[in-house]
Every structure is written in structure tokens, then in C-alpha cells.
Amino acid sequence: MKSVLTQARSYDRSVQLLLLNQFTINLGFYMLMPYLAQHLSGALGLAGWLVGLVLGVRNFSQQGMFLIGGTLADRLGYKPLIVAGCVLRTVGFAALGYVDSVPALLAASAATGFAGALFNPAVRAYLAADAGERRVEAFALFNVFYQAGILLGPLVGMALTGIDFKITCLVSAGIFAVLSAVQIRSLPVRRAEAVSRMGDRTKETVRAQWRRVLANRPFLLFSAAMIGAYVLSFQVYLALPLEVRRVGGDGEFGTVAVALLFAASGLATIAGQTKLTAWCKENLVPGQALAWGLATMGAAFLPLLAATALPVPEGGVGRWALAAVPPTLAALLLALGTMITYPFEMDTIVRLCRGRLVATHYGLYNTICGIGITLGNLLTGAALDTARAAGMSALPWIALSALGLACAAALHGLHRTGRLVAPASEAQPATA
Secondary structure (H helix, E strand, O other), rough: OOHHHHHHHOOHHHHHHHHHHHHHHHHHHHOOOOHHHHHHHOOOOOOOOHHHHHHHHHHHOOOOOOOOHHHHHHHHOOHHHHHHHHHHHHHHHHHHHHHHHHHHHHHHHHHHHHHHHHHHHHHHHHHHHHHHHHHOOOOOOOHHHHHHHHHHHHHHHEEEEOOOOHHHHHHHHHHHHHHHHHHHOOOOOOOOOHHHHHHHOOOOOHHHHHHHHHOOHHHHHHHHHHHHHHHHHHHOOOOHHHHHHHHOOHHHHHHHHHHHHHHHHHHHHHHHHHHHHHHHHHHHOOOOOOOHHHHHHHHHHHHHHHHHOOOOOOHHHHHHHHHHHHHHHHHHHHHHHHHHHHHHHHHHHHOOOOOHHHHHHHHHHHHHHHHHHHHHHHHHHHHHHHHHHHHOHHHHHHHHHHHHHHHHHHHHHHOOOOOOOOOOOOOOOOOO
């Protein structure tokens, strides 16, 4: 961790602040969100479908609005959108602890989601701009701080929620309020390159801006190929916990084993991200790193596939080992694949858009991957149900491994045909 902090200090103050921001954003988010469903169903007594609706509204208002947030960031500047998102999440998180009517809960949930859509593309575009030629290394550090927040947030939230969920909401809202004040005071104003060159940002309409992004075919092909990475990485939250509980049961052991999945993934990233990125940058070109990362993520499900050939013990250490070891190995390999891909993934988006409308490209990319995650989770859930009903426990792991290999092959193809490198010159569409 000391080397990570030393490397972070080698960047400009704005980059350091963005890294700290992302840690704090995830700390505040993950101390509250894992316990929201329990609060809604337990303390407020909402029906299951209403709990799903409240959580679904939050997800939709974030994933569905990323393009809007990215577009506004490119037109208005990155700092205003980052600050607005943090202020909005302050209000939303505070409200979640004190409102009890369904319309108010839906409004608060939508606010927290839209807040993420405002600051996420802006933060990444700002980081890419200020890191300059050291973008890959900066995004590696970004992932370390990102994972550290995910790792610490639920632990803090567990302690606070044990006292009162309202306290959790207030502390989380307070974190975002402090973060908003720090950014207003300390974060330099950064305007998008496209806006700076235009001078008058009203010269290009939003429709023309979106047409330019949608006309970027290499970017769209890259986005489609990377959907698999997000579907696979999300299985740490879906398929792996379900497999732990299927084999190990729903008792205390299952809870501990699921926690081990998240701890292993987060700690591996914190410990190895920057060194792995440095090795990949020295020995691989970006397209190769992306393909190898997806292949690694596909291979993550092979331990689970191998475990299906073993009989499930009736109990004892053997059952615990079968329930915990293969999913933990899968989580570690998924973390390794993500560590390989993420810095080059973020850098490739900047290169494919040639530094123009970066936040808008990030916004559309997140929306495409978010839709892919939703569809992928539906299909994964169906595969898990089908496999359990038919006694074909290997089916989901074969499908997920095949998805990783297919996406790796697609990225390798894009690399071989030069589609992951922006052309030296590009005709700009006429301004509407």
C-alpha cells in the first residue's frame, strides 16, 4: 500500500483528489446500499416486489442516464457535474433513512442513481485529461482506490447499521456532503477539450454530439466486445454467492464464505494492481492485454466446472472446502482479469474518441455495458435455475467460460484489424 500512495503522490493534485474522491464515493455508497433491502423489507415492511422496485429505480436512473451525465460534462465542464452528483447523493442518502412512503423512497432512490450518472463519466474523463500520457497507470491506481472503498464500506456500514440504519444514512450523506465541499474548494475547473476548442459550447447541439459518438464504429464494436467483462465480473455478486450457499447452506458458514469472496477480490486488487499494470504495459500492447484479461475472466469459472465432477460431501470440512475454495479461486481469477483489462480499457476509450467528447463516450459505454449486465444476469439466473432443475450443475460454468473466451477472441480480432487504434485523421461531421 505504501508504494501505491507513493505513486499517487507523483501525480498532480487534481489526480490525487480524484483518486481520494473515488475511494470516498465507494466508501459512502457501499456502507449503505448492501443494507438498504433489509431496511426496506424489515423496518418498513415493504413487500418484496416493492423492494425490488425501489432498488431497480436506482439502478435504472444510473445506468439509463450515464449518456446524459457524460454529455452534460462535456458541455458544462467536469467539475460542476462531479459536485452536482455528490450534492444530489447527499440529499438522496439522507432521505433514504427518514422517508417511509413509497413515492418518497422512489424519489430518493432515483436521486442517488442519477447522482452516479452525473459524476461517474465526469470523474473518468477528468482523470484521463489530467493524467496525460500516464493514463494507464492512473486508471490502475483508480481501480485500487475504487476497490478499497468497496472493501471498507460494508464493514463500516455493518457496524453503523447494527446501531440504527438511520445513522448509516446520515454518516453516508455526511461523507458526500464533506466531499462536495472539498471539491468545490479544491478541485480545479476542467473543461472538456472539445468545448475548449469550440469556444462557444452552444455551436454544436446535443444531437450532433450524439451523432458523432454513434458514428464512431470502432468504439461501438469495442463496447460490445467488452460487455462480457462486466457480465463475468458481476458474477461475484450473483452466481458465486449462490453457488456458495447451494453447496454450503444458508447458515453462518455461507455468510462467512460469501464475505471471503469479496475480501479476496478486493485485497488482491489492492495488493497487485499497480505491479501487474506495469508488467502488462512493458510486455503487452493494449489489445493483447485486453484479450488476455478477458481470457483470464473466462478461465475463472473452470475451478467451479471442475468441482461439479466431485460428489458433494454430507458435511464437515470436505463440504465447507467444496463450498468455499472453488468460488474463491473464481473470484481471485475474476479480479486478476479485471486488473489486467481495466486500465487499458479506460485508456482505449480515450484513444478511440481521439480525446474528443470523452465523458460522452464514457457515458454511452457505461450505458451499453449496463444493459449488457442486466441481460447477462437474466440469462445467468435462468441458466442456474435450469441447471439445478435438470441436474446439470456444469451448464452455467461452461456458458460463462465460453462467454469470456468469445469476448477475448472478439477483442483479439479488433486488435489484429487495427480497430483498437484511432485513425490518424478523421473527418468531423457537419455541425447541425
